[in-house]
Amino acid sequence: MRFIKMHGLGNDYVYVNGYEHTIADPADLAPRIADRHFGVGGDGLILALPPEPGVEADVRMRMFNADGSEAEMCGNGVRCVCKLAHDYGITAANPMRVQTGNGVLSLEYTTNADGKVDQVTVDMGAPILEPAHVPVAPDKLTPTDQPQTFRLSIAQSNELLTTTFVSMGNPHAMIYVPDVHAIDLTRLGPLLERHPAFPNRMNIHFVQLHARNEVTMRTWERGSGITLACGTGASAVCVAGVLTDRNDRTITAHLPGGDLTLEWRESNNHVYMTGPATEVFIGDWPD
Ligand SMILES: N[C@H](CCC[C@H](N)C(=O)O)C(=O)O
Numbered sequence: 581m582r583f584i585k586m587h588g589l590g591n592d593y594v595y596v597n598g599y600e601h602t603i604a605d606p607a608d609l610a611p612r613i614a615d616r617h618f619g620v621g622g623d624g625l626i627l628a629l630p631p632e633p634g635v636e637a638d639v640r641m642r643m644f645n646a647d648g649s650e651a652e653m654c655g656n657g658v659r660c661v662c663k664l665a666h667d668y669g670i671t672a673a674n675p676m677r678v679q680t681g682n683g684v685l686s687l688e689y690t691t692n693a694d695g696k697v698d699q700v701t702v703d704m705g706a707p708i709l710e711p712a713h714v715p716v717a718p719d720k721l722t723p724t725d726q727p728q729t730f731r732l733s734i735a736q737s738n739e740l741l742t743t744t745f746v747s748m749g750n751p752h753a754m755i756y757v758p759d760v761h762a763i764d765l766t767r768l769g770p771l772l773e774r775h776p777a778f779p780n781r782m783n784i785h786f787v788q789l790h791a792r793n794e795v796t797m798r799t800w801e802r803g804s805g806i807t808l809a810c811g812t813g814a815s816a817v818c819v820a821g822v823l824t825d826r827n828d829r830t831i832t833a834h835l836p837g838g839d840l841t842l843e844w845r846e847s848n849n850h851v852y853m854t855g856p857a858t859e860v861f862i863g864d865w866p867d
Pocket of ligand 1: 591645650651652653654655656657750751783801802803804807809810811812813
């Protein structure tokens with residue numbers, strides 16, 4: 581089976597063109613192909629597929645984390661699906677409509693001198709703020725006077741963290757700290773990802789504010805662990821910062837793998853994310 585290795589700011593996935601190959605059990609394949617020692621290596625597996633019947637879209641994305649769990653959306657991934665669909669002749673639509681687990685999203689892209697997709701702006705849709713729809717279990721959290729912000733107790737280490745929640749179709753928790761590089765993500769990430777207050781687990785972001793238009797963030801992803809970037813997470817960070825009056829509606833997010841530009845547009849309540857999509861290599865997998 582032919583695969584394409586791509587990444588968005590180092591958030592790398594193994595991509596398969598579902599117009600050419602059918603994968604019977606992607607949840608089973610994802611951990612095997614994403615293994616960085618015994619497989620191709622990546623944060624997971626992403627399929628570019630025909631849209632489902634009746635869905636008005638140019639292409640469909642299904643996204644599987646490295647543990648095989650399927651997620652509703654992947655920001656870095658959908659930019660790369662746009663690149664795959666354009667560069668491999670599935671569609672030349674611009675804007676491109678991509679069916680995702682969070683509805684059909686509209687993407688606009690630029691191409692480089694070779695005519696291949698370079699930068700992509702994704703209309704990520706409206707954030708989901710109702711705690712029950714993130715979802716979080718309010719009875720396992722302590723509310724604060726800040727919107728969308730709760731105290732979270734970690735039983736195993738007797739720690740208390742202040743956390744803001746936003747869904748971009750997938751769930752995100754933001755924790756603001758003075759220095760993201762002082763955080764032991766390997767220790768805290770798993771404890772928070774699987775906290776009893778999160779029925780569907782959680783993507784975890786530690787955020788350091790530099791200015792009202794600039795943050796640095798580090799991420800522990802649900803189902804994949806530490807990643808170099810998280811597009812839905814950066815979108816959630818932008819929203820959380822506006823809700824808690826930390827940042828303005830347009831920010832630059834510095835992630836370990838590079839920068840994303842985010843805008844939570846007041847006119848239509850949608851979040852817009854702009855960043856690169858990069859192809860690294862192609863290969864063949866024996867399955
Ligand atoms: N781990 C995430 C999916 C990938 C999100 C991230 N890679 C992005 O770019 O948005 C989840 O289970 O919700």
